[in-house]
Amino acid sequence: MATFAQPQTLVRPASSSSSESGLWSWLTTIDHKRIGILYGVSAIVFLFIGGLEAMLIRLQLARPENDLLSLDTYNSVFTMHGTTMIFLAVMPASTAWFNYLVPLQIGARDVAFPRLNALSFWLLLAGALILNLSFLAGAAPNAGWYGYAPLTEVLVGQTDTFNTGRNIEFWALGLQVLGISSLAASFNMIVTIFNLRAPGMTLMRMPIFTWATLITSILMVLAFPAITVALVLLQLDRFLGTHFYIPSQYVNGELTLTGGDPLLWQHLFWIFGHPEVYILILPAFGIVSEIIPVFSRKPLFGYAVMVYALAAIAFLGFGVWVHHMFTTGLGPTPTAIFAATTMLIAIPTGVKIFNWVGTMWGGQIRFSTPMLFAVGLVSQFTIGGISGVMHSSAPVDTQQNDSYFVVAHFHYVLFGGSIFALIAAVYFWFPKITGKMLDERLGKIHFWWTFLSFNAAFFPMHFLGLEGMPRRYASYGDGSGWWFWNVVVSIGSFALAASFVLLVYNIAKTLRSKERAPEDPWDAATLEWTTPSPPPVYNYKVIPTITNRDQFWADKYGTGQDHEEEADLEVRIGGMKIGSVDTEDENPEDQAATRRQNAQSGDSQSLGNIEEDEHIHMPNPSFYPLVVAIGLFLVAFGMIYSYPRLEIERLSLPVLSLFGLVVMLVGIAGWSLEPASDPEPDHDESVPLGTSSHA
Amino acid sequence: MATTALEVQRAGGGTTHGDSGHGGSSHPPTSTGIDSKKLLMWWFLGSECVLFGSLIATFMIYRNRAQDLSVNLQGIEGSGLAVSSGPFPNQVLDQLYTAVSAGVLLFSSFTMVLAVASVGRGNIKAFRVWTLATAMLGAIFLAGQYFEYTEFFHEGLSIQQNIFGASFFTLTGVHGMHVFVGVIWLTMLSIVSFRGGISKKDHTNVEVAGLYWHFIDIVWIVLFTLVYLLPYRDGAESAEEHTEGAMRLVQSLPFF
Numbered sequence: 001m002a003t004f005a006q007p008q009t010l011v012r013p014a015s016s017s018s019s020e021s022g023l024w025s026w027l028t029t030i031d032h033k034r035i036g037i038l039y040g041v042s043a044i045v046f047l048f049i050g051g052l053e054a055m056l057i058r059l060q061l062a063r064p065e066n067d068l069l070s071l072d073t074y075n076s077v078f079t080m081h082g083t084t085m086i087f088l089a090v091m092p093a094s095t096a097w098f099n100y101l102v103p104l105q106i107g108a109r110d111v112a113f114p115r116l117n118a119l120s121f122w123l124l125l126a127g128a129l130i131l132n133l134s135f136l137a138g139a140a141p142n143a144g145w146y147g148y149a150p151l152t153e154v155l156v157g158q159t160d161t162f163n164t165g166r167n168i169e170f171w172a173l174g175l176q177v178l179g180i181s182s183l184a185a186s187f188n189m190i191v192t193i194f195n196l197r198a199p200g201m202t203l204m205r206m207p208i209f210t211w212a213t214l215i216t217s218i219l220m221v222l223a224f225p226a227i228t229v230a231l232v233l234l235q236l237d238r239f240l241g242t243h244f245y246i247p248s249q250y251v252n253g254e255l256t257l258t259g260g261d262p263l264l265w266q267h268l269f270w271i272f273g274h275p276e277v278y279i280l281i282l283p284a285f286g287i288v289s290e291i292i293p294v295f296s297r298k299p300l301f302g303y304a305v306m307v308y309a310l311a312a313i314a315f316l317g318f319g320v321w322v323h324h325m326f327t328t329g330l331g332p333t334p335t336a337i338f339a340a341t342t343m344l345i346a347i348p349t350g351v352k353i354f355n356w357v358g359t360m361w362g363g364q365i366r367f368s369t370p371m372l373f374a375v376g377l378v379s380q381f382t383i384g385g386i387s388g389v390m391h392s393s394a395p396v397d398t399q400q401n402d403s404y405f406v407v408a409h410f411h412y413v414l415f416g417g418s419i420f421a422l423i424a425a426v427y428f429w430f431p432k433i434t435g436k437m438l439d440e441r442l443g444k445i446h447f448w449w450t451f452l453s454f455n456a457a458f459f460p461m462h463f464l465g466l467e468g469m470p471r472r473y474a475s476y477g478d479g480s481g482w483w484f485w486n487v488v489v490s491i492g493s494f495a496l497a498a499s500f501v502l503l504v505y506n507i508a509k510t511l512r513s514k515e516r517a518p519e520d521p522w523d524a525a526t527l528e529w530t531t532p533s534p535p536p537v538y539n540y541k542v543i544p545t546i547t548n549r550d551q552f553w554a555d556k557y558g559t560g561q562d563h564e565e566e567a568d569l570e571v572r573i574g575g576m577k578i579g580s581v582d583t584e585d586e587n588p589e590d591q592a593a594t595r596r597q598n599a600q601s602g603d604s605q606s607l608g609n610i611e612e613d614e615h616i617h618m619p620n621p622s623f624y625p626l627v628v629a630i631g632l633f634l635v636a637f638g639m640i641y642s643y644p645r646l647e648i649e650r651l652s653l654p655v656l657s658l659f660g661l662v663v664m665l666v667g668i669a670g671w672s673l674e675p676a677s678d679p680e681p682d683h684d685e686s687v688p689l690g691t692s693s694h695a
Numbered sequence: 696m697a698t699t700a701l702e703v704q705r706a707g708g709g710t711t712h713g714d715s716g717h718g719g720s721s722h723p724p725t726s727t728g729i730d731s732k733k734l735l736m737w738w739f740l741g742s743e744c745v746l747f748g749s750l751i752a753t754f755m756i757y758r759n760r761a762q763d764l765s766v767n768l769q770g771i772e773g774s775g776l777a778v779s780s781g782p783f784p785n786q787v788l789d790q791l792y793t794a795v796s797a798g799v800l801l802f803s804s805f806t807m808v809l810a811v812a813s814v815g816r817g818n819i820k821a822f823r824v825w826t827l828a829t830a831m832l833g834a835i836f837l838a839g840q841y842f843e844y845t846e847f848f849h850e851g852l853s854i855q856q857n858i859f860g861a862s863f864f865t866l867t868g869v870h871g872m873h874v875f876v877g878v879i880w881l882t883m884l885s886i887v888s889f890r891g892g893i894s895k896k897d898h899t900n901v902e903v904a905g906l907y908w909h910f911i912d913i914v915w916i917v918l919f920t921l922v923y924l925l926p927y928r929d930g931a932e933s934a935e936e937h938t939e940g941a942m943r944l945v946q947s948l949p950f951f
Contacts, residue, residue, distance in 0.1 A: 156855075187738050187739060187742075188735075194726065194734060197726040221738055223745075225748075228746060229750055232869075241855040243858060244753065254777045255775065255776055255777065256779060256780075257768060264753060268749055
């Protein structure tokens with residue numbers, strides 16, 4: 001797996017990506033495609049766990065004054081439903097696609113720091129484990145995924161005030177570990193996209209999904225430190241008796257007014273939390289922007305504006321956090337300012353919706369399953385987006401705050417947006433990953449089942465919210481009149497959960513079948529479809545040279561034809577021309593001729609040719625990322641279960657954490673001393689891998 | 696397909712990869728010409744800006760709060776609540792002492808530059824001297840911080856004592872941990888160099904450590920200004936100060 005010294009033996013490379021299997025190869029893998037698969041499988045597992053929690057919530061609310069779950073259990077279940085779905089299902093699913101697709105889309109052989117990439121995944125698993133082990137300890141997090149102070153606080157020496165169990169420790173330390181995982185993954189993706197692009201791939205020739213990855217990663221890099229600080233302060237409050245988030249605390253045995261402010265938590269949390277919302281949705285936008293052009297057989301309408309819109313959403317996303325706090329009484333000035341910035345975000349988002357419609361307009365649309373889910377996003381996300389614009393108005397928000405209307409809103413954007421797109425991506429790229437096509441007939445049934453049950457589960461929540469049903473409550477009264485819609489919602493959500501069983505059945509059935517998919521089954525435009533399915537470990541025998549935005553279409557159909565077609569293409573609404581496509585400054589005939597010439601002469605720069613004596617040199621597998629992740633897991637876990645302790649004078653340290661620290665340092669030392677790849681002086685310098693960095 | 700003029704220009708040059716710009720560098724060429732590790736460090740530092748920004752914001756919100764509470768709410772009889780008491784910043788902070796240790800840390804940026812420059816010239820002996828000097832100056836700064844903390848503990852300011860203590864120790868403590876990591880990193884680099892593991896081609900590795908070190912120095916310039924130089928309001932020493940303090944609170948309401 002490490003070194004491919006003999007390219008001649010790689011005539012049939014499709015099998016070589018699975019040339020090494022078995023548990024050890026997966027534990028030590030640093031191949032971005034395998035790590036992507038690990039991320040994807042974990043995301044599906046946690047999607048089911050989060051879904052199970054949702055089902056418990058819906059069982060509880062299926063009839064008034066139900067006592068199926070105790071009040072404490074209900075708190076834990078809805079806290080873990082939110083935390084799991086956001087941090088362990090949707091984010092890892094997005095990261096799975098970042099990992100699998102981005103190096104392929106930019107014509108690279110791996111990410112910039114393959115071992116750091118493995119560490120990101122193992123830390124995700126460590127954080128997920130900490131969060132979910134809390135159930136076994138009977139101390140599942142119980143303060144909501146937003147963890148508002150003082151619900152999360154303790155008073156020093158008091159055993160019955162606020163949140164004195166270990167619930168919040170599991171939550172806070174789990175999130176800290178997940179934060180490190182996300183930061184590491186984001187640094188890696190940013191550097192990969194800036195530095196490992198194939199020759200000729202300028203930023204504005206990158207596939208739009210790669211752009212979405214880049215912008216999302218920048219968001220993560222700039223948003224996560226805020227929650228890191230917020231959680232550190234929370235842990236200091238809980239472990240050391242500071243009072244950042246509570247106005248009073250026991251100081252020297254006396255209850256003292258200290259001036260701590262619960263609103264500080266809300267500010268820090270939402271400075272992270274609102275960009276987080278865009279971290280969840282921008283990858284979905286990227287996926288849909290890849291799928292719609294392919295199934296409309298037209299280039300993406302307004303590519304440049306789509307890129308600017310992504311950047312604008314990300315930029316504005318840092319300036320709207322106070323709209324989560326309209327009812328906290330910050331006063332008219334901040335409320336008005338943040339209402340205005342929130343409304344501004346509707347502009348770039350609207351641009352994206354219209355550009356997807358513009359892409360489909362006049363196209364030869366094929367409604368295959370990926371396209372159905374992509375169009376599903378365009379319609380369902382719009383509903384959620386519009387209720388979001390409603391909330392941007394502070395008076396309206398005050399009415400709807402903490403009601404089921406808000407629950408309906410964010411499920412329309414997160415399920416109708418993110419998850420629809422992530423399912424679309426599964427159907428779209430499954431043949432690339434496995435070499436097999438998912439069953440189209442089952443896929444179409446799956447789409448309509450999901451679409452209908454999704455609306456049954458979440459649309460009535462709008463009515464419930466407007467009728468005043470509060471969110472987060474474990475029960476509601478008999479005479480409230482909310483029973484009917486709650487029953488509809490519960491039936492809808494059970495049907496929705498069943499739709500995922502259908503998806504998994506489809507995947508299992510397809511994996512067992514012998515039928516192989518063609519390498520480019522959808523006639524797609526981006527580079528990953530030029531590779532065999534599944535792609536070999538090294539992705540490209542020869543790094544492709546990029547001359548066009550939709551490179552693979554240009555290779556298949558030529559740019560000249562494209563331009564003739566596009567020059568004719570005008571977008572008209574009501575007879576008025578609202579847009580057309582420019583022709584290129586260069587002579588497209590020259591380019592096409594050069595490429596044809598290259599192909600005939602077997603020039604090494606043209607796609608898919610082997611230069612006879614090129615050595616493809618891939619980095620070695622490594623288990624040090626796993627060691628470091630285990631070490632960090634033990635450090636965090638030792639802080640939750642802080643006994644036995646080591647007493648050194650006035651310091652008292654948990655032994656497990658210290659042991660974890662040692663494991664971590666051993667891992668880091670091994671990591672930095674281990675050569676990233678076998679020394680091979682002849683060719684090491686010549687291959688533009690960019691993977692030999694020691695990070 | 697719409698292509699901007701900029702792209703057409705860059706398209707021709709797209710196939711030529713820039714080197715990282717240092718003679719003798721063995722790193723693979725990258726699309727931007729910037730070494731991947733260096734780019735990673737720049738983005739890491741961007742992330743650190745948000746980390747310190749959040750901590751600084753927290754500190755700025757709370758820097759006068761303990762004093763103001765003590766002045767305005769002292770003597771609430773029968774509430775069962777005590778009110779935040781000192782030591783307050785004006786009683787404990789020693790500007791001159793910290794100015795000296797800040798000077799030490801700033802000077803270490805100078806030695807760091809010399810270390811990076813000497814490895815660039817291939818002068819490994821000079822590199823060892825300057826790297827160790829940088830690490831030593833960082834360690835002196837940390838020792839200074841240790842004695843400062845000890846002094847504060849003796850005067851009764853702990854992390855629990857009041858919200859000034861909480862935000863002061865958190866902010867300067869996180870910075871101190873960053874200095875500690877930097878000292879360890881530089882020490883490791885010099886150990887590796889004694890074993891012959893550093894040559895001219897490691898210029899980028901040293902430069903990345905330098906970027907980190909300079910960033911930590913710059914953060915301290917900001918912290919020194921906000922924590923030590925910017926004036927604080929006084930807390931109440933005794934009951935007589937109430938009225939005066941109340942006036943000061945009214946004047947300072949926007950900060951409260």
